[in-house]
Amino acid sequence: MNMKKYLLLLAAVIPATLWAAEPVDTIITKTNKKVIVTDTAGTTKVKVLENDGKEEKMTFEGHYSDQQDVEQYFFSPFIPNKKKGNRYFEASYPSVFLGFNNLESHCLSSMNDLAPNVSSSSEWGITITTFSFPLDKMKDFGITAAAQIKNVHNYFSGNHILTTDDNGQTYLKEDTRDIQKSYLSYWAFKVPVMLEGQRMIGKLFMSIGFSLELRSGEHSRYKTDGHKHTETTDVNLNHVGLNVESYIGYDGFMIYCNCGLTPLLNTHNAPKYYTGSIGVAFKL
Amino acid sequence: MAMLLSASTVLAQADLQVGRVFDLYGHSKGCKMVELHHSSFRGYELDVYKSLIYRQYGNAIENYLKTDRKNARKVREIVEDGVITSGYYMMKQTRQGINRYILFRNGSGQSGTVVYIEGALSPDELMKLCTVNK
Numbered sequence: 001m002n003m004k005k006y007l008l009l010l011a012a013v014i015p016a017t018l019w020a021a022e023p024v025d026t027i028i029t030k031t032n033k034k035v036i037v038t039d040t041a042g043t044t045k046v047k048v049l050e051n052d053g054k055e056e057k058m059t060f061e062g063h064y065s066d067q068q069d070v071e072q073y074f075f076s077p078f079i080p081n082k083k084k085g086n087r088y089f090e091a092s093y094p095s096v097f098l099g100f101n102n103l104e105s106h107c108l109s110s111m112n113d114l115a116p117n118v119s120s121s122s123e124w125g126i127t128i129t130t131f132s133f134p135l136d137k138m139k140d141f142g143i144t145a146a147a148q149i150k151n152v153h154n155y156f157s158g159n160h161i162l163t164t165d166d167n168g169q170t171y172l173k174e175d176t177r178d179i180q181k182s183y184l185s186y187w188a189f190k191v192p193v194m195l196e197g198q199r200m201i202g203k204l205f206m207s208i209g210f211s212l213e214l215r216s217g218e219h220s221r222y223k224t225d226g227h228k229h230t231e232t233t234d235v236n237l238n239h240v241g242l243n244v245e246s247y248i249g250y251d252g253f254m255i256y257c258n259c260g261l262t263p264l265l266n267t268h269n270a271p272k273y274y275t276g277s278i279g280v281a282f283k284l
Numbered sequence: 285m286a287m288l289l290s291a292s293t294v295l296a297q298a299d300l301q302v303g304r305v306f307d308l309y310g311h312s313k314g315c316k317m318v319e320l321h322h323s324s325f326r327g328y329e330l331d332v333y334k335s336l337i338y339r340q341y342g343n344a345i346e347n348y349l350k351t352d353r354k355n356a357r358k359v360r361e362i363v364e365d366g367v368i369t370s371g372y373y374m375m376k377q378t379r380q381g382i383n384r385y386i387l388f389r390n391g392s393g394q395s396g397t398v399v400y401i402e403g404a405l406s407p408d409e410l411m412k413l414c415t416v417n418k
Binding site (some may be wrong): 067068070072074 | 357
């Protein structure tokens with residue numbers, strides 16, 4: 001704000017007769033600013049109050065006389081944009097995320113041999129902790145990392161059940177019974193490392209990077225006649241996986257997607273399948 | 285002639301309390317004083333530049349500055365949480381066209397910085413001098 005211009009404008013607006021009158025307070029209101037002028041015993045006092053929508057704060061006070069003029073600023077016009085330079089770069093990982101998790105024949109493909117029920121395959125997770133390291137002085141770009149836990153359910157359609165035979169071979173068998181639902185579930189501890197850009201347009205942010213997954217707790221389960229059964233806990237799961245992932249968001253809301261770069265199952269003893277997910281996430 | 289000129293510029297702050305600040309604390313422990321005469325600083329020609337960075341004596345120095353404030357022509361101050369944290373005083377001229385400024389910044393505890401500048405630069409130019417490259 002150019003205070004000098006503002007005060008010149010003020011001087012032009014106030015009639016000269018007003019200055020010559022008896023000591024009187026003049027209040028000028030302009031948008032969110034209130035200017036109070038007091039003329040007492042040859043000393044003119046000007047106060048500027050600004051309302052930020054919550055409360056009224058004095059931002060300027062000036063005293064003018066023949067001998068001295070005093071200007072007090074209740075913010076700093078002398079130090080330009082200091083806070084902007086010192087702002088904090090915080091990683092934008094979600095507190096909670098929820099999305100679809102599909103099994104695919106290869107990354108970014110929807111074709112597969114497992115015939116999974118895409119609409120029912122899901123994942124959810126939480127972020128435990130985040131790390132961030134700004135790369136530029138304005139702190140708009142940075143490297144971020146996080147520790148996340150997620151749970152994945154990949155449902156299969158029809159009467160398909162993922163099973164492993166006595167020879168250790170995992171495959172999708174078609175059961176003769178009426179299978180109400182059949183799914184592969186597992187837990188994963190995920191560590192994404194991303195390049196993130198912030199504040200490109202307002203609170204918009206976006207990020208791209210890789211994530212390492214440590215998977216465990218795998219089960220192939222199905223439900224028939226109202227009873228849940230565990231088919232196997234050995235599906236030749238690859239316990240370590242690498243994904244490429246990205247997210248874009250505004251403020252506390254974001255959309256994310258990722259796809260596996262390494263197969264979900266051990267391809268020596270199981271079909272070659274990759275994971276792919278898309279979902280929404282919230283930062284609380 | 286040069287000696288006479290130097291003497292006149294040194295004496296130019298004799299009527300100010302800030303001169304006593306430099307005399308009293310310029311060589312004290314924990315203080316750092318810089319004094320330049322007829323120098324160019326960030327493109328501006330200055331007749332006198334004196335600065336003092338201090339880690340203590342803040343209260344005592346503040347009292348001297350208050351006295352100079354009463355006699356200043358212009359006072360510009362930054363107030364944070366009701367406390368004056370920095371600013372400058374433009375003092376009366378002793379030589380035609382040569383302005384005299386006292387700049388100060390109060391740090392944490394008793395620390396701070398006080399600067400005395402004498403030169404032809406205007407208040408606007410002083411602000412440019414203070415804000416450039418920040």
